[in-house]
Amino acid sequence: MSQEALQQLLQEHPQRLWRGQAAAPQGVATVWPVLDTVLGEWPRGALTEIYSSVDGIGELRLVLPAVAELSRREKRWVLWLTPPYIPYAPALAAAGLDLSRMLLVHPRKRLDSLWVLEQALRAGTCSAVLAWPPFLAPAQLRRLQLAAEEGQSVAFFFHKAEQEGGHSLAALRLRLAPTPSGLRVQVRKRRAGMPGEGELTFPEQMAWSFRPNGS
Amino acid sequence: MGCFAAAFGPSTAVSRFIDVLWLALYFPSLGVDLLDRLLPEPVPVALVDSEGARQRVLQVNSLAHGAGIRSGMGAAAALALLPTLRFFRRDQAGEMANLRRWAALAYAYSPQVVLLPECFPALALELGGSAHLFAGVAGVARRLRRLFQDLGVAVRVGIAPTPLGAALLAQWQDHGCCITLAQWQHDCLELPIALLPLPEAARRDLAALGLSQVKALWVIPRKQLSRRFGPAIGQLLDRIAGVAPDPRPPLAFAPKVAMTVQLPAEAESWSGLRFALRRVLQDLCEQLRVRAQAAQAWRLQLILREGQVTFSLSMRRPSRDAEALLVLWQSHLEGKPSTAPIRALRLAAVDLTACGGQQQGLWEDAQEEALWSFVERLRARLGAAAVTSIAPVAEHRPERAWRRVAPGEAPAAGGGNARRPLWLLPAPLPLPASLSVPPSDQLERIEGGWWDGRDVARDYFALGRPDGSRCWVYRDLRSGGYFLHGYFA
Numbered sequence: 001m002s003q004e005a006l007q008q009l010l011q012e013h014p015q016r017l018w019r020g021q022a023a024a025p026q027g028v029a030t031v032w033p034v035l036d037t038v039l040g041e042w043p044r045g046a047l048t049e050i051y052s053s054v055d056g057i058g059e060l061r062l063v064l065p066a067v068a069e070l071s072r073r074e075k076r077w078v079l080w081l082t083p084p085y086i087p088y089a090p091a092l093a094a095a096g097l098d099l100s101r102m103l104l105v106h107p108r109k110r111l112d113s114l115w116v117l118e119q120a121l122r123a124g125t126c127s128a129v130l131a132w133p134p135f136l137a138p139a140q141l142r143r144l145q146l147a148a149e150e151g152q153s154v155a156f157f158f159h160k161a162e163q164e165g166g167h168s169l170a171a172l173r174l175r176l177a178p179t180p181s182g183l184r185v186q187v188r189k190r191r192a193g194m195p196g197e198g199e200l201t202f203p204e205q206m207a208w209s210f211r212p213n214g215s
Numbered sequence: 216m217g218c219f220a221a222a223f224g225p226s227t228a229v230s231r232f233i234d235v236l237w238l239a240l241y242f243p244s245l246g247v248d249l250l251d252r253l254l255p256e257p258v259p260v261a262l263v264d265s266e267g268a269r270q271r272v273l274q275v276n277s278l279a280h281g282a283g284i285r286s287g288m289g290a291a292a293a294l295a296l297l298p299t300l301r302f303f304r305r306d307q308a309g310e311m312a313n314l315r316r317w318a319a320l321a322y323a324y325s326p327q328v329v330l331l332p333e334c335f336p337a338l339a340l341e342l343g344g345s346a347h348l349f350a351g352v353a354g355v356a357r358r359l360r361r362l363f364q365d366l367g368v369a370v371r372v373g374i375a376p377t378p379l380g381a382a383l384l385a386q387w388q389d390h391g392c393c394i395t396l397a398q399w400q401h402d403c404l405e406l407p408i409a410l411l412p413l414p415e416a417a418r419r420d421l422a423a424l425g426l427s428q429v430k431a432l433w434v435i436p437r438k439q440l441s442r443r444f445g446p447a448i449g450q451l452l453d454r455i456a457g458v459a460p461d462p463r464p465p466l467a468f469a470p471k472v473a474m475t476v477q478l479p480a481e482a483e484s485w486s487g488l489r490f491a492l493r494r495v496l497q498d499l500c501e502q503l504r505v506r507a508q509a510a511q512a513w514r515l516q517l518i519l520r521e522g523q524v525t526f527s528l529s530m531r532r533p534s535r536d537a538e539a540l541l542v543l544w545q546s547h548l549e550g551k552p553s554t555a556p557i558r559a560l561r562l563a564a565v566d567l568t569a570c571g572g573q574q575q576g577l578w579e580d581a582q583e584e585a586l587w588s589f590v591e592r593l594r595a596r597l598g599a600a601a602v603t604s605i606a607p608v609a610e611h612r613p614e615r616a617w618r619r620v621a622p623g624e625a626p627a628a629g630g631g632n633a634r635r636p637l638w639l640l641p642a643p644l645p646l647p648a649s650l651s652v653p654p655s656d657q658l659e660r661i662e663g664g665w666w667d668g669r670d671v672a673r674d675y676f677a678l679g680r681p682d683g684s685r686c687w688v689y690r691d692l693r694s695g696g697y698f699l700h701g702y703f704a
Contacts, residue, residue, distance in 0.1 A: 056684035056702025060637045077586060077622075085638035088701060089607040089617035094631030102604045103590065103622050107597050116593060125589040178683025204703060207653040208679035 028154050031065035038198035039187050042066050045152045046171030053161040058183040063156050067128045068096035076127035079103045079120045110134045122147040129155045145169045239339040239381030241371045245310050247276040250479050252367040255490040259300045318466045323505045324355050329463040331382045333412035339378040375399050377457045383410050400456050404430035417444050472502050473563035481556040485548050495562045496537040509533035510564035518559040533568045546596035590622050611663040612671050636687040636701035643698035650697050
């Protein structure tokens with residue numbers, strides 16, 4: 001009896017009832033085999049927060065395989081909001097990103113940034129949103145989360161590690177730390193999943209003027 | 216008069232045998248309708264004549280009518296009945312301008328459209344030759360009714376073999392319809408004399424004689440009639456009945472798609488402006504549709520209490536979708552600093568292109584359209600320079616191997632270089648001189664640019680910094696200095 005009642009409830013209220021991992025909306029593969037077990041897929045229609053203390057440690061390479069795949073597969077925009085540096089076209093093209101799908105948005109005002117994010121997440125015309133947003137108050141974050149649920153975009157919000165707060169509405173929260181050969185990805189929060197940790201390995205030859213993490 | 220309403224069914228068969236048939240549109244409450252459609256919230260409105268001390272109510276909107284205000288009432292009495300009543304002076308020139316614009320819309324159904332100044336505000340279109348294209352005169356009448364309903368204006372429709380007759384019929388009895396001339400010459404006798412466009416004195420004299428219907432005039436011998444009331448009345452009757460010709464100059468097509476409206480109340484902000492702008496866009500887009508055109512750019516002039524400001528909006532694709540344009544204007548204007556109270560607005564469609572029929576039928580087109588309208592929304596609010604894309608450039612010098620392009624203009628693939636970093640610094644950053652350069656097989660020498668005077672000679676290499684960032688660094692071969700130029704992010 002309870003089984004039947006449960007099934008009925010699930011069918012009648014697909015949005016209202018929280019369900020386990022199996023029923024989560026279809027995400028996008030990360031294309032990093034290491035991450036398959038740690039975080040499964042990049043969630044769609046929800047926010048993914050990525051915290052790191054330093055720029056340029058591999059934060060783009062973490063998300064780029066999935067974003068490039070989306071740019072080729074879906075006829076929607078890949079929107080970059082106020083990236084801290086110039087996204088370098090030759091490298092992005094080499095990574096397989098379809099640049100004809102790329103939108104680079106630099107609003108002059110902070111409020112406009114929020115407006116762009118909400119539009120981009122809600123409109124459903126962006127397959128992926130990569131944002132380096134200004135500091136977001138919880139109410140603003142909540143608003144964006146609701147917008148994301150409508151648009152079915154993959155949304156990466158990059159923040160400085162100092163800004164990491166305790167509570168979050170994001171479906172996924174990661175913390176990045178550099179390692180000599182790649183990048184450590186700590187899953188701090190994962191909707192319908194357990195925290196975990198994985199390490200990516202990057203192929204380049206690199207001279208180190210100093211070994212990070214004392215290793 | 217059996218054919219009123221009853222003959223108003225689909226009548227394709229009939230329309231083929233008639234020579235001339237006029238459909239007249241009469242706007243009984245044009246003045247208040249024009250105000251009503253610009254007021255963001257419904258308020259009771261009365262239109263008064265312009266005579267100072269003893270103002271009389273000419274027209275009232277439905278709210279005022281519901282409160283018992285009637286036309287002909289003194290302004291003071293009306294105000295006593297309803298203290299919240301707002302008075303506006305009748306703006307006959309404005310009404311005329313609207314009438315002319317709407318007359319242009321009627322050209323979608325007929326090659327001949329005329330204004331009837333004596334029955335102001337009315338216009339008539341000749342349907343004898345074109346009604347069969349629109350499921351008969353009833354089809355045209357239905358479409359026109361829907362059009363004016365959408366525009367928020369009350370309209371009465373009359374159909375008769377003469378333009379004046381059709382207008383009088385519309386005034387007298389909405390849906391009035393008479394199709395053949397023989398029948399009309401019989402039916403028109405029942406029109407009330409009070410409707411005839413006669414001088415006030417003549418109308419009063421006729422009423423004093425106890426005459427109420429055209430029939431009564433028709434039986435008076437013409438000589439006698441002209442002696443008592445002047446020759447004009449006999450000519451008028453002949454034109455109504457179709458006995459004498461009634462030539463009228465065809466209405467000229469307006470050269471510009473533009474419209475000026477005075478706001479009923481000064482607007483302080485976007486929200487006050489939005490409602491009026493929506494109406495104006497509706498009108499202009501309808502006008503564009505009739506002209507089989509679309510506009511790629513719009514110019515909006517706001518006339519302020521002091522001075523005026525002008526905004527322009529241009530789009531990637533020509534459009535005549537009023538709602539989409541309103542959203543664009545909204546995001547365009549919301550970002551602008553608020554200005555002084557706005558008194559009037561003038562909107563003009565510029566850069567017109569031919570655009571016939573349906574543009575987007577396929578789902579994919581609609582989806583593509585949504586992508587671009589999203590970009591246009593962003594650009595309208597942030598400015599074109601804030602919304603761009605990037606493309607690779609075949610060039611040795613890294614800072615020149617990319618450029619900004621308009622969204623969608625970058626090639627889908629190609630031009631890649633896997634040895635390059637994902638982040639590039641806007642300008643190379645000088646580093647402290649004490650760096651250990653890796654062996655030469657890990658260096659990439661980039662030289663070039665002598666042809667434009669900005670030549671470089673650099674050795675690039677990847678370098679991990681203490682904080683863990685993966686840097687793209689070069690040594691300038693001329694100065695010997697080290698610079699950070701990007702991150703392998």
